[in-house]
Every structure is written in structure tokens, then in C-alpha cells.
Amino acid sequence: MILHYLKIAWRNLLKYRTQSVVSILGLAVGLACFALSAFWVHYEMTYDSFHRDADRLYLVGVNDDSFGGSSASYTPQALGRYLKEHYSEIEDYCLFETSMLFVVKDNRMLELPMLMPDTTALRMLDIRTLDGDESFLRSAGAAGNRIAITEKTARLLFGTTDVIGQTVTDANWNKEYTIGSVVSDWGVHTNFPYAFLGNGSSRAGWDDYTYRTLVKVKPGTDVSRLLEKMNAHFPEELTKSKYRATTGLTRFYLEPLTGLRATEGFILKNNQTVQFRYITWFAAVGVLIIVCAFLNYLTIYADRFRTRRREMALRQICGAGLRSLVALLCTDFLLTVLASLVVGMVLVELLMPAFLRYSLIQDADFSVYRSALLYITCVSAVMMAVVVLSVWLFQKRSLHGNIHTGNALSGTVWRKGSVVLQLTVCLAFIFCTVAMQMQLHHLRSVDTGLDYRGRAAMSIWTDVDMNVWAEKIKALLMVTEVVRPAYWPLLGEGAYSSYQIDGYTGMEGRLEQPLTFDEVLAGEEFFRFYDMQLLAGEWVSAKSEYRQVNIMESTARRMGWSPEEAVGKQLFFVNRKVEPMTVIGVLKDCAYKSPTAELPNTVFVNTDRMEWMHARCFVLFKYRPGTWDECRRCIEEMQRAELPDRKLFLFSEEERYNDYLKSEDALSSLLGFSSVVCILISIFGIYSLVTLACERRRKEIAIRKVNGATVRDILALFFREYALLLVVSSLIAFPAAWWAMKRWIENYNRQVEIGVLPFLLIFAGIAVCVAASIGHRIWKTANENPAEVIKSE
Known part of the structure; x- marks a missing residue:
């Protein structure tokens, strides 16, 4: 029986090859978008998640109203102990400084990060000693010329991990360090990478803002309440300074260690190509593409189901029950889903190298494939529900009604709604891309008060x-x-x-x-x-x-x-x-x-x-x-x-x-690619729907020709319908996209003016694409011999 269902499903794929190709490609593109966007967001949101009790670690920051954001996450040495002593919710704290070591290797300067933790950081942050004696790291301020090195860095500089007693020279300060131990590495999936561990500066007190302060809260702590208490009793020591009369500091921030990538004030912008809010926009764009592709598939499925009602009714007459009809249709869509899974994973593999370069992700894992399987599972579950619902509704109708299918108003409304949604998303993406390109061109060409070129x-x-x-x-x-x-x-x-x-x-x-x-x-x-x-x-x-x-x-x-x-x-x-x-x-x-x-x-x-x-x-x-x-x-x-x-x-x-502007350039490229994808999905979807409509309305077209309608009249009939849908889509897409881009452009201190011309050009361009996509199919149907069509019907 399964082989029988597979044979029927394969024949249907070939019979409706245009719709099948559109469905498979649409679902495959949706899979690629979902897998890559989910992987990117997951990767950014799991930085430093490998630490023990990572969900209870928070980076302490202070507001920076006075100094423009350059020191938001840097705090004085005395703050950690103060917080531990004054708030029972804080279980432990640690401090560390960050620096760079400039090492010459093969006549080239290497910039290698160095972490300088205090003694508490060694126990809180999962740093293991693999060789040598790390006691010098536990003596604050002592043995300032001894450092620990990671295995990876040891192999890079010396070709071996047997490096105890070797020396490393910081070329920038002409200072020589002796390697006292080899330690474990955090890898690259951290906001605080290190190649060396050294001793901190031992600057105590409230005036030197050179430390990062991490606190570990006790299990079950309400962090928002803790933050309220900390800000209600903001220490006076932070408001004063021996260097200036007032620091301008008035409040604390507590940011989860694993969520720092989403907190723009706490990481250096040159550590990431794309700001996190743009990554979330990438995910939102991917969701819209998925919605368009899936809705396109559902529309094609609904039209094909109405076309197959007579077949389903005849099967019912021959004794087929609800279970066998569901199994037949499920085999049909599962074959489509399987094909889209194969094509989608090929797309993911083809796009992955460029995606990794674009996103600066260095240690890709298998979560992208988990995302792909999740996508397929969700699509299959939704389609299973759609199949069961459609078969149930089918059985509620009389056999006579199913054999004489007719043209249901609900099907027309669904089909037109699908086209409107796809065109709306397509027009919005194109407008956002054009507006962003205009703003970026404006920023690079407008008078900035200085000439930086050359x-x-x-x-x-x-x-x-x-x-x-x-x-x-x-x-x-x-x-x-x-x-x-x-x-x-x-x-x-x-x-x-x-x-x-x-x-x-x-x-x-x-x-x-x-x-x-x-x-x-x-x-x-x-x-x-x-x-x-x-x-x-x-x-x-x-x-x-x-x-x-x-x-x-x-x-x-x-x-x-x-x-x-x-x-x-x-x-x-x-x-x-x-x-x-x-x-x-x-x-x-x-x-x-x-x-x-x-x-x-x-x-x-x-x-x-x-x-x-x-x-x-x-x-x-x-x-x-x-x-x-x-x-x-x-x-x-x-x-x-x-x-x-x-x-x-x-x-x-x-x-x-x-x-x-590198984040904006990246987002602009993303929107440009998304616009192309949306155009293709929309045009192919419209073409497939027109193909089905022509098949379903062949007799109507033939009768119109018998009654004197010309090919031009039939073309005009279809063009008017889709022109109206395009106008409706434009009335929805353009105001929404204009409002969104206006809000985005307001973030810049030099803003471009968006006139009427971009709207007209985009509308005209999409109109030409729609006309080209449906014109050939309608022309072919309109030129058929009406006598042959009526006879075959």
C-alpha cells in the first residue's frame, strides 16, 4: 500500500511539475533561512555559556553619561568587595583586567589577548592548570613577570606544549615574561578570549576604572529586585574622584554574562561585524520569507486539493475511508517535504562558507542541522493538521458536491490573500533595501565638514x-x-x-x-x-x-x-x-x-x-x-x-x-538578498497559481472565445485582477515600510530625503515582473482551440 501511495504521489509531482518545483524550492529556501538565522541567533546568545553556573553570572556596569560610553563595563577594584559585603543575594564576585600582548613571530607582529584575573576569578571561571605551577596567579601583585599560556598559543609560538620556563617578550613595552604554567582555553566563543593569563595591576581603591567585575548571584535571586536595591543605595565613592570633581555616575547595570552580545554598551563594536539588533532583524526577515514560502505552498496545496476532489470522491465510492485518504495525501506532501529537505540542506551547505565569513562565526557546530530538522518537523506537523482538516471537510460534503467541484469563493479569497501577502512582503523588502542604500550613499557622499578620502x-x-x-x-x-x-x-x-x-x-x-x-x-x-x-x-x-x-x-x-x-x-x-x-x-x-x-x-x-x-x-x-x-x-x-x-x-x-557603517552594509546586503528571494518566491508562486487557474478555467476561457472574446480581452481579464492585487499590496506595503525606514533613518545625524520616485519605480518594476510571469501562461491558454477544450471537458 505504501508503494502504491508513493507511486501516486510521484505521478502527481510530475503532473503538476511547475507547482511541485515552486513548492519544493519555496520550502527549501525557507529551510535555509530558518536554519541559518536560528543558528546565528543561538550562537550569539550562547557566548560564555560554558562557564559553571553561567546562568547566575552577571557583569556589573555603570552608566556613562559623562564620558560617552567608553567605560560602561569598566569598574574600580573596590567595587566587587563592596557589593559582596552589602548584598546578601551575591554569592561571590571576581575581577579581571584585559590587555594585549604584542609578540613577534616569524618577523610578524601578533596581537594576543591577555586576561589578568584576581584570585577569585580562577575558581569562578573554570580555568584549569594543565602543566606547571599556577600559584603565582593566586598571589595578587606578585611575580609580575610570570604568565600562564594556553595550549593553543604554546603550539602557535613554540610548536609544543612543553614550554615551562620559556620566555615571551611583549614588543610594545619591551617587557619579558617567563611562562610558569600551561592552562586551559575558553576558545573563541567568549567575549573575553585569552592567550595568556597574567597578574593584574593591583591598583586598589575607587579611582582606577580598569577592572571588569563579575558577580554570581545565589540561586533563585530576583535580579531585577537586586538591581533596584543597588541603585537605591548607589555608593557615594563612585560619584567622586580624585581626578575630577564629579564622575557623573548614578546607576548600576547587571547584564547576564551569556547575553552581552545583545548589550551594545558592554562590548567593543569592532568585535562583531553586525550589531545584535541587526541579527534579530535578519531572523525576522527569515521568518517573513518562511511565511511567504509556506503560504505559497498552502495555496498551491489548496488549489490542487480542489482540483483532486473528483478523484477523492471516486476513491470514497470505491470504499476508501478517512485513514486511507489522509495517508494518500500525507504521502504526497511528505515526498515534497523530503525533496525540500534535500534541496534545503544543499542550499545551507552552499551558503555556509559565505555565511561564516559574513557573520565572523569561527566555530560552527551542528545546531544548524538541528534547526533544519526542527523546521521540517514543524512544517510536517502543520501540514498533517491541514491534511486531516481538508479531508474532514471533504467528507462533510456530499459525493455529488465533491464530484462537481465548481469554484469556491473561499478558495478564491484564500488565493488572492496569499498573493497580496507575498507581494506586500516583496514590495516592503525592496523599498527598505532601496531606502537603506539611499541613506548609505547619502552618508558617504554628503558634506561631512572634512574630507577623509585619500x-x-x-x-x-x-x-x-x-x-x-x-x-x-x-x-x-x-x-x-x-x-x-x-x-x-x-x-x-x-x-x-x-x-x-x-x-x-x-x-x-x-x-x-x-x-x-x-x-x-x-x-x-x-x-x-x-x-x-x-x-x-x-x-x-x-x-x-x-x-x-x-x-x-x-x-x-x-x-x-x-x-x-x-x-x-x-x-x-x-x-x-x-x-x-x-x-x-x-x-x-x-x-x-x-x-x-x-x-x-x-x-x-x-x-x-x-x-x-x-x-x-x-x-x-x-x-x-x-x-x-x-x-x-x-x-x-x-x-x-x-x-x-x-x-x-x-x-x-x-x-x-x-x-x-559595516553593520548597515551587512544589513543592506541581507535585505538585498532577501528582496531577490521574495521576488522569486512571489513570481514563481503567482505563476504556479495562474497555471492552476488556467487549468481550472479552460472551459470558461473557451466559452468566452466562442462568444467573441479576443486573446487581448482574456489577457486584460487576468491582468486587471492581478493589477488590483498589486495596488492593494502597495497600499499596505509602502506606508508600513516608509514608517519603518523613517524611524531607522532618524538614528543618523545626516538624513536622506525619500521622495515619490522610489515608490513609482518599485511599483513599475514589480508590475513588469508580474506581467511577464503570467503573460506567457495566459497567452498559451487563450490561444487553445475552444472546440477541443469544450470537447475534452
Whole structure:
């Protein structure tokens, strides 16, 4: 009997080959989308889940209202003990610092992460000693020249794990370490990877924000209530500092260790290509594609079921019962599901290499295949329910009604609703992709107040005469201009310092919440290098005093000054013993930070009054268009040949600006790919539905032709129907997509205007695709001999 059912199912697949191919491909694409998106979200949400009691580990953070988010998850050494002593819900705590060790290997500089835990971290974070004596790690501040190394790093540097007593030199600080033990590794699926373990700085107290503080709460603890208690009794020690009058800190945050990837303030953005909220959008897009594909399949199934009612009725007359009819239909759809599983897994395997590069996932596991099996199981369960329901409804009808199927209104409504939903999703995806591309193009082409194209910066740390290297770079044929090494690159590094002011000329009293200012080293050659524009006053130059500064236009506006009014005004430090700054010039706003960030308050100071900073300054230079890769290679080769034991900083300012937009670029690529998939699913789905409709309405079309209808009239009949569906879809998709993209674009400090033209072009493009997909099939049906059609019917 099973072989009989399989034979019938195979014949039906061949009989309705167009619909079968569309169904299989649609379900396969849905499987690939579900498997990859579920795998990505699961991977991001399981960072650091391997730790013992990981569900009870929380990273302590503080708000960063004063300093722009750079130190949200860094806390002072004294905080851990304070929390343990004051809150009974906290079972234990640990502290650790993070750093980088610069090691030369085969004439190349390797940057290897080093974790510097306190003694409690060793017992809380599952660090095992595999060889040697780790007692030096348990003595805070002792044996500062001894480190532990992981097995992987030992093999990388020495080719063996027998490395006790070997030495490793940190080229950046010219410090030699002796390996005292070999320890286990956490791998790459962690927010805090390490190649070495060392001793912390032993800076105690409340003033050095260099530590990460982890707390382990007791089982059953209500973390939200604990956080409320911690914020209700915020320690006074965190609100003061020996370095400044107020820290601006007012509250704690407790973030699950396994959920840090979803908490943008607690991880460095350059540790992930795509921000977590964009990963969730990727998953949402995948769900929409799955819905479209599955609804398409259900629509085709419903149409085919109505077409097969006569066959099912004849089987019923011959004695077939509910169970045999269900088994027959289940075999049909299970064969389709099996084929879609095979095609879907092939798609997953083909897409996986590009997906891993795109997502920066380094240790893929088998969860992607579990996701695929979950998808197939869910599809099979839903379809089983649909089969049982359809057969039950079939048996509720009379035999005469099933044999003479007719055209049910419910089937028409279902089919049209399916088309509207698919076109709506398709139009929305295309519009979002176009709007995002317009915004990204706007961000890269709009006037940012400075010219970063064709500009780069390099520096070698430390104890290197950068004036010598400035001459070496000037000699390169690709380089057109070199600035003396007295500045920091504006996009690559930005401000070298920040401080707070609580008053300015014209205001009474002091600000309750001090304003934070970025301080940038500058001079006339620096401004010319970036083609910055002076609006009022004069540039900071070699003749300027240290407290004579330039500010940006937006900074002046926040003080209530026009550019002309700002010249001569003063800015007062929180510490009024320090001489105030005097504004001698206002320049046009220059967007040197992320386009999603508000332009910071910025002052530009005379770099020649800060000569002690020049040892860490960069060589700024311009290069000819299209020569950056060659220029970078030449500089890297010179550095490796002459100073391989020093850390090279070399980057293009344009690359740094593009780094700000890498999440947006990734999401744009995702939406573009999704749009193509949705177009294909929608067009193939519409084509298959039109094919079924033509088969079902052949007699109607023949009668219309007998009564004088032309091929053009029949084409117009179908085109009007689908044109109306496209209009309805547009009325739903465009307002919803416009609202969503308007909200997204508002996150940027420079926004593109979306006119009417994108809507018209997208509508016209989809209309052409729909017309092309249905025109051929309708033309073929409309040109059939009506006499032959009526005779066959």
C-alpha cells in the first residue's frame, strides 16, 4: 500500500511539475533561512555559556553619561568587595583586567589577548592548570613577570606544549615574561578570549576604572529586585574622584554574562561585524520569507486539493475511508517535504562558507542541522493538521458536491490573500533595501565638514622617531602630501582626551550636569589636511596659547551663540582653579564619529603646546586615488624589515569611516538578498497559481472565445485582477515600510530625503515582473482551440 501511495504521489509531482518545483524550492529556501538565522541567533546568545553556573553570572556596569560610553563595563577594584559585603543575594564576585600582548613571530607582529584575573576569578571561571605551577596567579601583585599560556598559543609560538620556563617578550613595552604554567582555553566563543593569563595591576581603591567585575548571584535571586536595591543605595565613592570633581555616575547595570552580545554598551563594536539588533532583524526577515514560502505552498496545496476532489470522491465510492485518504495525501506532501529537505540542506551547505565569513562565526557546530530538522518537523506537523482538516471537510460534503467541484469563493479569497501577502512582503523588502542604500550613499557622499578620502595615518609605538618615518613615507611614489607627526588622525583616533565644563560666558551659576568636551590636537596644517572650513574668528595655530581653542558650530549653538558671537567667549572647567578656555574661532561641523552618534562637543587645541604628546602622534599623509593597497604594503614591508618588534598602526581614514557603517552594509546586503528571494518566491508562486487557474478555467476561457472574446480581452481579464492585487499590496506595503525606514533613518545625524520616485519605480518594476510571469501562461491558454477544450471537458 505504501508503494502504491508513493507511486501516486510521484505521478502527481510530475503532473503538476511547475507547482511541485515552486513548492519544493519555496520550502527549501525557507529551510535555509530558518536554519541559518536560528543558528546565528543561538550562537550569539550562547557566548560564555560554558562557564559553571553561567546562568547566575552577571557583569556589573555603570552608566556613562559623562564620558560617552567608553567605560560602561569598566569598574574600580573596590567595587566587587563592596557589593559582596552589602548584598546578601551575591554569592561571590571576581575581577579581571584585559590587555594585549604584542609578540613577534616569524618577523610578524601578533596581537594576543591577555586576561589578568584576581584570585577569585580562577575558581569562578573554570580555568584549569594543565602543566606547571599556577600559584603565582593566586598571589595578587606578585611575580609580575610570570604568565600562564594556553595550549593553543604554546603550539602557535613554540610548536609544543612543553614550554615551562620559556620566555615571551611583549614588543610594545619591551617587557619579558617567563611562562610558569600551561592552562586551559575558553576558545573563541567568549567575549573575553585569552592567550595568556597574567597578574593584574593591583591598583586598589575607587579611582582606577580598569577592572571588569563579575558577580554570581545565589540561586533563585530576583535580579531585577537586586538591581533596584543597588541603585537605591548607589555608593557615594563612585560619584567622586580624585581626578575630577564629579564622575557623573548614578546607576548600576547587571547584564547576564551569556547575553552581552545583545548589550551594545558592554562590548567593543569592532568585535562583531553586525550589531545584535541587526541579527534579530535578519531572523525576522527569515521568518517573513518562511511565511511567504509556506503560504505559497498552502495555496498551491489548496488549489490542487480542489482540483483532486473528483478523484477523492471516486476513491470514497470505491470504499476508501478517512485513514486511507489522509495517508494518500500525507504521502504526497511528505515526498515534497523530503525533496525540500534535500534541496534545503544543499542550499545551507552552499551558503555556509559565505555565511561564516559574513557573520565572523569561527566555530560552527551542528545546531544548524538541528534547526533544519526542527523546521521540517514543524512544517510536517502543520501540514498533517491541514491534511486531516481538508479531508474532514471533504467528507462533510456530499459525493455529488465533491464530484462537481465548481469554484469556491473561499478558495478564491484564500488565493488572492496569499498573493497580496507575498507581494506586500516583496514590495516592503525592496523599498527598505532601496531606502537603506539611499541613506548609505547619502552618508558617504554628503558634506561631512572634512574630507577623509585619500587620507591615511601611521605610527609605530614606542620609542620611535616618527620624523624619520615621515621622510620615508614622503619618498613613496603613491604619497602626495605628508604632515609632520604632531597630530592624531581625526577619524582613526579622534580626541586624545576629554574633560568637563560646568559654565560659559553669559550664563549665571553652574550647570547641574557638566558637559563633556573632546580635546583634539590641531594646527593650521591639520585643518588644511582635512579641508575643514572656518566660519568665524581664526584658526588655532602655532602662535595660539594653550587655552585658546577652536570649537565646532554645533558646540557654539548649544551654548546659545552664533559662530560670530562665540569668538572671544570663555568655557569654564568644573575645577575653577584651572584657567578657562577662550574661543578664538568656530569651524563648520565635522562628523568625525559614527553617523549614529550626536556630534560631540569638541575643542581643538594647539598641538605645539602639547609637545609631550608628540611621542605618540601619527604621520598623516595623502595618497593617490587607487593606490592605497600598494601604499599599505610598502609601509608594512618597511616596518617589518626595520622594526619588526614594534607595533604598527596603519589605516586609511576612509576605511575607518566605512567601519562605522559595516553593520548597515551587512544589513543592506541581507535585505538585498532577501528582496531577490521574495521576488522569486512571489513570481514563481503567482505563476504556479495562474497555471492552476488556467487549468481550472479552460472551459470558461473557451466559452468566452466562442462568444467573441479576443486573446487581448482574456489577457486584460487576468491582468486587471492581478493589477488590483498589486495596488492593494502597495497600499499596505509602502506606508508600513516608509514608517519603518523613517524611524531607522532618524538614528543618523545626516538624513536622506525619500521622495515619490522610489515608490513609482518599485511599483513599475514589480508590475513588469508580474506581467511577464503570467503573460506567457495566459497567452498559451487563450490561444487553445475552444472546440477541443469544450470537447475534452
